[in-house]
Amino acid sequence: MSNTMCKAAEIADGIYAVGATDANETRFHGYHVNRGVTYNAYLIKGNNGKFTLVDTVRKEQSEQLVSKIRSVTDPKNIEAVIINHTEPDHSGAFPEIMKLCDPAVYATAAAAKFLKNMFGADASTVKNGDQVSIGGRTYVFAATPMVHWPDNMVTYLPSEKILFSNDAFGQHYASKEVFDTLSDVNVALEEATHYFANIVMPYRAQAAKAVQAVKTLKLDMIAPSHGTIWTEHIPDILKLYDALCSGQGSDATLVYDSMWGGTAQRADEALAELGKRYQSIKSFDLRNAHMSDVMAALSASKHVCIGSPTYNSRPTPRISTLLAEIEALAPPLKEYSIFGTFGWGGGASKKISEKLDALGLEKTFDLTRIS
Ligand SMILES: Cc1cc2nc3c(=O)[nH]c(=O)nc-3n(C[C@H](O)[C@H](O)[C@H](O)COP(=O)(O)O)c2cc1C
Ligand SMILES: [Fe+2]
Ligand SMILES: [Fe+2]
Incomplete structure (x- = not known):
């Protein structure tokens, strides 16, 4: 593994992308993917010098996550872990992280139950609209049940106008770049469609509600747990989700x-x-x-x-x-x-x-x- 692969990317002041990339992967829980996979996780520095980790990665990619965290700080400085969704592509490395620090864990009630069942871990449960201050930063949680599991939520950082949207707006796209502006945006949108169709489509009614809620937020970035981070192209991905969630098709x-x-x-x-x-x-x-x-x-x-x-x-x-x-x-x-x-x-x-x-x-x- 090269050094660059193990170095975190600073996406905003004190906010780092620390997830894992596997450009050679062709499968995602049984279905075919065309452009590799990513499991995004984010590390956020608080005013107290401590860190909050948003999501983890697949178990097999734990090493990449930990080495990217180490490129920013000693993992023992992580004081909080936010788990937006407990599917193994995001929670697999959770036990590994818990060995390296002693954080408070935040999750929905459904996610907390899954974390207990899977890892015997305890989490503080948060509800839709809850605000929590960690390390001097305010986090707002929005439950997004059945987009696409019962446990899903998204996390909003109002001070930076960043939404950590987990699976929503994600794509299987192992671009070398983290931002939509540097990646091929048409490819990112194509892969967002592919992702939606194979994962989110049966829950489009719930997804439509989540999209409406997202539109009320001030947004500079949508940082999903797969693929590119949306910045300039936020209107494009929201427009695409509106179309995909509408239940209307025009093609054959x-x-x-x-x-x-x-x-x-x-x-x-x-x-x-x-x-x-x-x-x-x-x-x-x-x-x-x-x-x-x-x-x-x-x-x-x-x-x-x-x-x-x-x-x-x-x-x-x-x-x-x-x-x-x-x-x-x-x-x-x-x-x-x-x-x-x-x-x-x-x-x-x-x-x-x-x-x-x-x-x-x-x-x-x-x-x-x-x-
Ligand atoms: C393994 C096999 C099973 C078949 N079973 C049936 C059948 O149950 N009923 C039928 O009408 N034709 C059956 N056929 C004939 C095919 O449907 C027919 O040859 C058809 O034209 C093949 O179309 P294809 O060239 O697109 O494969 C079978 C053919 C094969 C090779
Ligand atoms: Fe998922
Ligand atoms: Fe996922």
Whole structure:
């Protein structure tokens, strides 16, 4: 590990980014990520010379966190740890930190319960709107339940106008730079969409409330627990979240699988049909596309067009997984269409229809036919 990787970045006066980066990681709890991962944590110096740590990192990255903290101060000077969310990507290194200092721990009641269960640790519980003074700095906590776990909160530092937003507004983007102004902002926004689609989308109603609350704050920085820190592009990320949380999609996404190529050959026909009604259409061949990228496209889609051969009287396993993900992640779909081929009795089309009808989508066309 190089020295630069282990040095904290000062993002504001006395406030340091001390999180971990893993540019080579391609998976995040089972789904595919395209540009590595980061687990952001922040160290804040109080007027008393002591420090507050906001969030930790994944257990495997503990060393990177500790060495970045050491580049600022001896960890024993940490007097408080704020845990916004106890999912292992943010709490994994918590026990390691607790070995090095004896801090007060702040968390929501739900997070405190999880910390007790996972690590036997005690935390002071904070509620929505609570203000706590630590080391002469005021911290304001806002509960954001189910964005995307029951324990989530965000932490606001009014004096610096910084919101530590944890998973909200995060992205799997292992940029070398910490700020949106230095990273490729279009990539950051694309990865924010990908992140939202795969993690936050089923809870968009709760996320919408959190976004409205965030808009009432004076903000110079939104510092999430994954990816780039938003500064100049705060309006862009808020606009993106407004769109993603709206439950309205305007695009179409075409997704297919194929065993011998027959269904794949018919994709153009389906595309032409879709082209009559949709301007923006993304197409995915599940034989080589990642499901997480499909879900990112679906997060802005009104229509899904699914192509499947019949495989033992049903859609192929990859298409079955797609249907399960549509049910689990609930993209804002209103309509669907189908294409594909079968050798004798068929069955894929019927099973796809049953599933999507049950989810309240309307069928617009079915181009399935015998091979
Ligand atoms: C493993 C396997 C299982 C199949 N099961 C069925 C089936 O249950 N019912 C049916 O009508 N056709 C079945 N077929 C035939 C395919 O659906 C048909 O060949 C179709 O055209 C293949 O489309 P593709 O070229 O996109 O893979 C099966 C084919 C394979 C290879
Ligand atoms: Fe999370
Ligand atoms: Fe996370």
